[in-house]
Amino acid sequence: MNGEGEIVRAGFERKYLVPESAAAALLSAVGALLPPDPYGGRYVVASLYLDTPDLASYRREIQGKWRLRRYSTTETVFAEFKAKPEPGKVHKRRSALSLEQLPESLPAWFQKAIHKQSLSPTRLVTYTRDAFVGELGGEEVRLTLDHQVQASTQQSLQFPLFDGSRGVGFPLTEGRILEIKYEHALPEELEKLTRELGLLPESFSKYRTAIEKA
Template sequence: MAIEIFCRKEQKYLITRNQYEQLVEQIGPRMRNDKNGTDGRYTVTSLYFDNPDRTIYFETKNKLKYRQKLRLRVYDEATPESTAFFEVKQKHNKVVNKRRMLLPLKEAYRYLSADTDSDLSQYDTTNYQVLKEIDYFRKYYELQPEMIVSYNRHALHGVDNVDLRMTFDFDLRCRREDLMLEHGPYGDYFIDEDLVVLEVKVEHSVPLWLARILQSLECEQRSASKFCTSTELLKGVVTPQVVREKTTIGGMEDATDQQLVFI
């Protein structure tokens, strides 16, 4: 059964495919492919939510100490009968907390199209409490389906450290039209096709051996919000001037550059 509630720290990097190939080779003795997919490789397609004021976008882009997102996700090819993951992703002081439930994709659509006062107990889900939290979050922010983000992923776990997880995301695409997840992973590229988003996910800190490999390959740690970058590409959002990390993945400091990101 998939973990439905968990907490961890995440570090993000933007690397080239050449760096990816070297990195995978060097970490090989200490990491193993994820059991999901084929040799740890699978496709991720996510439906993200926001409101007309773009509250979720601005909270994420401005790096509020506490921020959260709502997304509905499927893996590989999906049908309305496939299992979907409905998830609230919260971040506080660089610690990520995820609360998610599993349900048939058609049940998720039924919930999204229902009256706001519908009885939540009628839905077929693995975690009723998480559904209540999702429902409260969605109503409080008046969230609606906003865009689909998709990518191909290669996931690995530590051989001796089960809490260490690394994911490499390729071919990152987004779209605003056709918000049906079962229609698959397609859309406009929002990051140069030669680049890979690496996430290192740990319970406490990155192991010294891995930190040394990342440093030797000059893998630069960067803020990398797929949701923000997609929003900027699709909607041309201009972010208010705020104090935040120097390097972002979503274009220039004022978010006026909606071109693909290159390094």
């Protein structure tokens, strides 16, 4: 973490689309392998995505996604930049700020990107997340399973009022979205579990789908 407070994360990520019929079995098996994350294991995530007037991020004409993220009804908001420098590899940079600081007091590096690339809010994506984190096979692993994924058009750098127990907007997908983040190699236990459930890695972007559907 440097003087501006950003956090840099690097690692690998796999995504899977999980039928609702397989969700209970997946949650049960994952719960036996990993503990819930330190924030309680289940909460609503609200992500406010920014893009250029001609949607250059959506069109992949500029690298990565810019967003503000809030967890349930907490007063902390994270300004984030997420990019994939190569297939399967993820780089994330973020800074924390308080909800009351929006929209005036964004982190300097995030504000610089807004001005340089003419970024503005486009879509608000919300979903309920089950999150697990721990060590498997010597790898630090974070596993999330998202459902009730919804999106709405958003043009303000403010989060709308919601009670933190459900999402806001139009449904984006049936079933659930599984994301597994790891440092070097996917642990054998998770490789076996996804194979037994008939899950295959897929490319799915909440933001891109929100642009296309909401």
